[in-house]
């Protein structure tokens with residue numbers, strides 16, 4: 001049996017390559033572990049920028065299963081590839097999973113797709129579905145599957161214990177290709193990302209896929225296993241990314257991690273993502289920095305130039321000042337995620353937020369505000385008529401941000417150099 005796991009060819013300028021690399025390559029690793037006596041071929045074309053023909057080469061071998069991973073902007077590329085696969089190898093069963101399924105599962109519930117993953121931990125749901133299909137049985141959980149022209153939903157998807165979560169398959173992504181891609185994005189390090197927690201109990205935003213795909217319960221990989229993996233070092237990468245929506249949400253877990261890492265590999269560098277609030281505690285920042293923390297990314301979304309108002313409930317300037325002081329003292333880089341084009345946000349708000357973050361020493365990481373949740377209610381005909389390829393966070397421009405398109409492109413591409421008053425990009 002051959003399983004072909006593919007990220008369809010659809011290169012975009014996304015700065016979170018390491019995060020998507022973690023998700024995609026870990027699923028490859030899980031499929032390999034579940035089917036040790038079968039061939040699992042991985043082609044990360046959407047991550048490395050490889051053209052579609054690279055995938056066609058694999059299709060010519062007529063795999064038994066084609067597993068497509070599709071983010072929203074890749075949905076048309078996934079569909080095109082699935083149609084090509086059906087033409088080249090009619091007997092290949094086509095499964096699809098990924099973030100697009102959170103918002104537009106109906107886009108895929110049609111020929112030539114056979115199975116779409118709807119819930120559960122996707123690597124387990126995929127592997128269980130493949131196992132059943134290979135035996136001539138219907139999938140049991142976490143999917144919608146095709147039966148002639150009809151689609152059937154199974155029971156909700158099952159999850160894995162944290163100890164069973166896969167680590168990235170290092171063979172799934174070419175580190176040289178990854179290095180080149182991050183240079184294009186002006187990022188400073190090559191990061192090796194692996195999952196240490198899933199689920200977000202905060203559930204603060206309809207556009208955010210995390211609670212929808214991972215659930216609202218914070219689940220964790222065991223500390224011992226996490227530290228063991230860290231101790232191997234990030235090579236050929238330079239830094240670990242502990243992939244998690246909320247690094248310190250589980251305070252017992254983080255205390256145990258700090259204690260164990262201090263014993264085993266205190267110098268191994270890592271970064272992660274979290275809310276900003278916990279880092280107002282200086283002792284926490286100091287402890288984490290002592291065991292290798294180099295950076296934290298956190299969502300600001302936007303501040304309001306009129307300081308008597310708030311556009312989002314997340315943070316205020318006083319908190320940011322405290323956190324900035326702690327990060328500066330302990331050598332931790334703070335990366336502040338902001339959004340452009342949020343409801344009620346003005347050009348002044350965008351510029352004020354950006355300036356303040358730079359002045360405080362944070363690295364601003366702006367993205368277009370992508371209202372993915374609005375896609376859910378679109379009909380198939382409407383989705384087909386839309387340009388879904390622009391629904392990525394680095395391309396989605398909404399003029400209500402008050403920025404010109406040229407300014408949007410500049411602030412997204414080179415946030416640190418963005419100064420609209422002197423910018424040659426300004427309209």
Ligand code: SF4
Pocket residue numbers: 200201202203204205208209210211245299
């Ligand atoms: S934005 Fe962050 S805190 Fe809010 S739901 Fe998403 S992962 Fe959770």
